[in-house]
Amino acid sequence: MTDSVDNNQEPGEPKSADKSYAAGVKRWLYTTNHKDIGTLYLGFSLLMLLIGGSMAMVIRAELFQPGLQLIEPNFFNQMTTVHGLIMVFGAVMPAFVGLANWMIPLMIGAPDMALPRMNNWSFWILPFAFTMLLSSLFMPGGGPNFGWTFYAPLSTTYSNNNTALFVFSVHIMGISSIMGAINVIVTIINLRAPGMTWMKMPMFVWTWFITAFLLIAVMPVLAGTVTMVLTDKYFGTSFFNAAGGGDPVMFQHIFWFFGHPEVYIMILPAFGIISTIIPAFSRKKLFGYHSMVYATASIALLSFIVWAHHMFTTGMPLAAELFFMYSTMLISVPTGVKVFNWVATMWRGSISFEVPMLFAVAFIVLFTIGGFSGLMLAITPADFQYHDTYFVVAHFHYVLVTGALFSIMAGVYFWLPKWTGFMFDIRLAKTHFWLSLVSVNVLFFPMHFVGLAGMPRRIPDYALQFADFNAIISLGGFAFGLSQLLFVWAVIKCFKGGDTVPDKVWDGAEGLEWQVASPAPYHTFSTPPEVK
Amino acid sequence: MKTHNKLVKRLLLASVLMFAFAFALVPLYDVFCEVTGLNGKPSLQPAEVSAEVVSERLIDVSFLTHIQGEAPFTVEAEPTVITVKPGEMNHVTFTAKNVSGQNRAMQAVPSVSPGLAAQHLHKVECFCFNQQAILAGEQAELTLLFYLDNELPAEIEELTLSYAVFDISGS
Structure with a gap:
């Protein structure tokens, strides 16, 4: 089987009937094609790598010599925080999702991802999330400065009022990841080609299958954590506030219950x-x-x-x-x-x-x-x-x-x-x-x-x-x-x-x-x- | 498509359950700490007066107070260290002062170190059970009545009871 399998012209196949796609930017906005969406994810992640990388350059420029030369400590903290968030949620994770979109259907012999419309959504909400996060850097008070781990009380008591933007952007990133993970699982379970048994699946498909379960298990916990930070900061709850009976150390337990599986996701x-x-x-x-x-x-x-x-x-x-x-x-x-x-x-x-x-x-x-x-x-x-x-x-x-x-x-x-x-x-x-x-x-x-x-x-x-x-x-x-x-x-x-x-x-x-x-x-x- | 829907529903349900689980971790954390006594959190329920045999062991108990943030209080125990025998009732007085020009309410949150000692420290009366309202510039005598039980692990010879003091006026 070395000759190419190109079934574009196969009659009676609804999938291949619409092989033409909208012109220009509409192709990318409306696309439900796994290859297009994979390309979008990878391109987006490359852009985020460059943005997060330039923040790292700012950090390294300031640390080139002892003393404060270029930036204020508060802005430095925003740089370390946003660098971490961008690289984790904007560069590494979307790049893997992009590779999954491109390669999993090709590797298991599927025509596309199982849920192509959801696939479009899970990509297209990401630019909004990162626009929100990055725009907070330019607002009065500045962006998040409490580290990507947003430990309470730094993110609750001592953070600025733009923290809501951080919280909502993490919510959107979480929703995007969960939708992506659901798509990967459904595709792998339901769309494998005949004869592709579990133990014949390529390793990349296997590792993504397991990663997708990790995502479904912990991204909602992260969403819960940022929600608690939001209500503690703006609505007077005391999840992490000892004065009201909460416990700041509990923040770390809940965060790292997400955070450690997250490092294996990456x-x-x-x-x-x-x-x-x-x-x-x-x-x-x-x-x-x-x-x-x-x-x-x-x-x-x-x-x-x-x-x-x-x-x-x-x-x-x-x-x-x-x-x-x-x-x-x-x-x-x-x-x-x-x-x-x-x-x-x-x-x-x-x-x-x-x-x-x-x-x-x-x-x-x-x-x-x-x-x-x-x-x-x-x-x-x-x-x-x-x-x-x-x-x-x-x-x-x-x-x-x-x-x-x-x-x-x-x-x-x-x-x-x-x-x-x-x-x-x-x-x-x-x-x-x-x-x-x-x-x-x-x-x-x-x-x-x-x-x-x-x-x-x-x-x-x-x-x-x-x-x-x-x-x-x-x-x-x-x-x-x-x-x-x-x-x-x-x-x-x-x-x-x-x-x-x-x-x-x-x-x-x-x-x-x-x-x-x-x-x-x-x-x-x-x-x-x-x-x- | 039908097989997809069933699976998608299950996976969505799993995501929602995990979101709920994050919130369930809050009470679970307290229950876990209470059962195992791991976090140094003493009980906030008044205990009965000691009915234990007074032992001959001598334990040093230190008292610390931390004013949190800009809370306009001074709170000090006198003396800051006492030597107690397990089983014996002890009475300590803390002096709290409102150093602001306004009426304020304070809440003290206790913590015991080493953490494992927390479940053996029983408070019969404590100002940390309730909010304490202190009028502008006024001073108040706050009472702590506690005992250690005989199950206190033998290797613990000294322990610290620390209070984080918060200004909770207006919340």
Whole structure:
């Protein structure tokens, strides 16, 4: 089955009858096509990456030298807060949803997502959410400045009156994610091609399936949390106000009950992408497919019982500290299974280092560093030293930038030729990779050192002893930020043209998505393929 | 389409239930803290006068007060540390003063450290059970009547009872 399956002309199929779409912007506003919506999500997420990235540049510019040079501390706090919110909810999550929209129907042989109209809505409410969030930065009082974790009482008692905008924008992001997750689950359960049994599903589909359940379980809890913040701030309730019988520590419990599964929401699809790319360029089947599926499910289940490891210093009793320490450490077992499986897949493979593979290998090494620092943070007595320092910043940027973001870039480079029909500029992409790889480590690795030496996170100024490392970190930051412009260029260039690619872009790649033409036709799999 | 609808309804229901669960966590949290005594929250219900045997153990109990935000009060215990025997009734007087020019109401919120001691500290009478209205510039004597029970874990030799004092006038 190497010839392309292009069923556009299939008579009697209502799906393929409307293959023409509205012209201009209406195509994108009215579209219910999974490929269009995937493109919208990915484009939106790239825009958010650049906006959130420029905020990071502001932060690094201020921290280049000790003392206050460029911005006021209050604006600095708004930058750290909005940078976090934008990157989590605007860049990483929509990018994964975009990849899911594009690839899941192609991978399981479905004509589209199961709920195409809802799909349109779940994308088109997002720009409103982020417009609201970003516009608050320009209003009197400024944007949210209490950290992306919006701990009470910072977000209730001490926040400005624009907090309502933050709350409602998070509501909209939550609704969008929940609708996206429902769509993914229904698509995977109901629309698999005949013969595509559960244990034949590609790993990317499996990881997204599990992620979608995590989203449905915790995004409503986040919506509940921001609602409580809203009523505490504006309507006189006392969920988190001790004076009225509430408890500010309870905020942290509820928030992290959402927050910890949320970090797996941002990494499980990454695992799926890496599990797709590593076998393709090692020219071997994925090692331990079944154990990969079970490991993903175990990580998802364990993520619900570890939340208080974010709160070791809140004065929990010893029994709770120990429980959350051990349960957190337990997660490194299924995660280790995954890392070893990837390495075992490469072992004695016929490896070639195309751009997606470079990003995937970098992911394995650098994500593992982030995993190790996570294990260090899990050790309760040591965490008292690391808590709220740059060590934590280093940890979560290793798992989110060199983890989630690198996997997204690996996935984009892997599937971009299938989307556009053209090979990207390989030299440009390799330059992007190597510049990113070096600069991201100059950016984040020294943060471990300043963190261990005691530099707190979320401060606009710091003690003189941290000056040299911060200058290095900032230079790495600027270099990493600028390198991403190469990525934008490479993607735009690939849409405009290049060498045409065959249907099966990468000779070692497996899966239904390589059976459709390149570029993928507007409608695919109107007749389901047979999976053997 | 029919199979879709059924599944979508279930998933929507799950989302709504999880939204409700976030709010259910609020009472669950209190119940959990009360049952396990993990959070250092002492009971806000008056206890019966001690009927326990007075033991020979000596426990140091310190009293702290924290004025929250701009609350215009001073609240101080005298003395700030007492040595008590489990089973014995203890009487402590706090002096609260309204330092503003307006009539104010205050609410004190207690917390015990180490947290596990909270369920062994029984308050027969406490100014934290109610709001305390203090007239402008006036001073009030506030009473705390409490005892420790004999089940207090042996490793606890000292504990702290802390009050966060809030200005709740007008709310």
